[in-house]
Amino acid sequence: xxxxxxMSDIQALKxxxxxxxxxxxxxxxxxxxxxxxxxxxxRITALMKTLGKMDPxxxxxxxxxxNVLKDEIALLIKTQEAALKxxxxxxxxxxxxxxxxxxxxxxxxxxVHPISQTIEELVTIFASMGFKVAEGPDxxxxxxxxxxxxxxxxHPAREMQDTFFLPEDEREEGERAKKLLRTHTxxxxxxxxxxxxxxxxTICFGRTYRSDYDMTHTPMxxxxxxxxxxxxxxxxxxxxxxxxFVRAFFGLDDLPVRFRPSFFPFVEPGAEVDIxxxxxADGSIKxxxxxxxxxxxxxxxxxxxxxxxxxxKNCGIDPEEYQGFAFGTGIERxxxxxxxxxxxxxxxxxxxxxxxxxxxxxxxxxxxxxxx
Ligand code: PHE
Numbered sequence: 102x103x104x105x106x107x108m109s110d111i112q113a114l115k116x117x118x119x120x121x122x123x124x125x126x127x128x129x130x131x132x133x134x135x136x137x138x139x140x141x142x143x144r145i146t147a148l149m150k151t152l153g154k155m156d157p158x159x160x161x162x163x164x165x166x167x168n169v170l171k172d173e174i175a176l177l178i179k180t181q182e183a184a185l186k187x188x189x190x191x192x193x194x195x196x197x198x199x200x201x202x203x204x205x206x207x208x209x210x211x212x213v214h215p216i217s218q219t220i221e222e223l224v225t226i227f228a229s230m231g232f233k234v235a236e237g238p239d240x241x242x243x244x245x246x247x248x249x250x251x252x253x254x255x256h257p258a259r260e261m262q263d264t265f266f267l268p269e270d271e272r273e274e275g276e277r278a279k280k281l282l283r284t285h286t287x288x289x290x291x292x293x294x295x296x297x298x299x300x301x302x303t304i305c306f307g308r309t310y311r312s313d314y315d316m317t318h319t320p321m322x323x324x325x326x327x328x329x330x331x332x333x334x335x336x337x338x339x340x341x342x343x344x345x346f347v348r349a350f351f352g353l354d355d356l357p358v359r360f361r362p363s364f365f366p367f368v369e370p371g372a373e374v375d376i377x378x379x380x381x382a383d384g385s386i387k388x389x390x391x392x393x394x395x396x397x398x399x400x401x402x403x404x405x406x407x408x409x410x411x412x413x414k415n416c417g418i419d420p421e422e423y424q425g426f427a428f429g430t431g432i433e434r435x436x437x438x439x440x441x442x443x444x445x446x447x448x449x450x451x452x453x454x455x456x457x458x459x460x461x462x463x464x465x466x467x468x469x470x471x472x473x
Contacts, residue, residue: 106148111166114144118174122181131185135178145171212460216323216448219436220306223325226349227304230342232327235303237289240267243279245288249415250367263312282310285429286326287367293328294416299423300331306432317445323432330418330425336407339426343374343405351439357390359399368406368427375399388438403430
């Protein structure tokens with residue numbers, strides 16, 4: 102490094118660097134020169150550092166001279182860089198050819214799974230009625246899945262659902278140590294009511310598990326749960342909300358909806374909900390009101406009811422003050438009916454041909470800007 106330097110050294114340095122810049126025949130070499138001159142440990146930078154030790158007069162003249170040199174070099178580098186880039190482009194244009202007759206490679210667009218599509222449609226419908234989405238864990242304990250929902254211990258109702266039990270959790274006691282894969286999303290109701298005070302207006306989507314396997318049952322499937330708790334909620338609200346929902350979901354304003362008394366430990370009264378359909382000559386199903394002279398058929402699509410006072414109490418809500426309704430339904434079942442998918446098992450086989458057929462265009466989804 103030059104410790105003491107004269108103005109003439111600057112001229113010599115300029116010539117030296119200019120030669121180096123001109124000799125740089127590609128962009129990498131030019132960059133290397135730039136670093137050795139203007140970089141942190143570059144030659145001009147080193148000279149700059151010596152200014153601090155000079156007396157003020159000398160520092161002024163030499164500092165100015167160095168700044169001029171720096172600017173000149175920076176400009177030279179820029180000019181050389183532009184020239185090199187131009188030259189590189191000219192070489193590429195001369196050597197590279199492009200076959201514009203080649204057909205373009207096909208873009209493969211993914212498809213949205215009918216489960217995801219159906220969940221989005223349901224969210225859209227319930228959001229318009231003011232419901233929020235809640236979540237809960239797939240691995241539950243006996244208390245949240247059964248006891249809090251008014252299934253008495255040892256009661257045969259527990260066998261209504263073929264449960265997958267998991268090894269006991271030694272860190273917990275009693276019913277909370279008994280772990281299982283939730284058999285329904287009703288357990289999310291419990292968690293939500295424990296953490297929130299009414300008014301409560303939520304829906305929940307999630308995987309549920311039961312030991313079963315045939316054309317209409319798989320060990321894992323999806324459910325939707327709806328919960329509405331407030332003062333003065335009645336069965337009329339349940340009927341109105343459910344009727345609006347199924348009609349909106351299936352896009353049929355006059356879809357017949359029927360409520361049949363039924364039993365679930367966590368509701369009182371409880372009802373199963375059926376929708377009307379007719380059978381076409383080829384055996385397929387047509388949802389809707391039967392025309393004159395044709396038989397109106399019914400199929401069950403969900404379970405519902407007024408939340409049992411014991412369930413409210415178990416979650417710290419006063420049943421004298423609050424009431425509400427709940428219902429639960431299978432998402433695959435709704436999708437199968439709406440989109441004519443015959444076999445439940447195919448939902449989980451991950452066959453891309455199935456998805457190409459039954460899946461949805463990702464750019465045309467219910468909540469997307471391009472959808473309805
Ligand atoms: N959890 C019930 C089932 O899985 C459905 C249900 C939910 C019924 C809420 C009534 C109220 O079958």
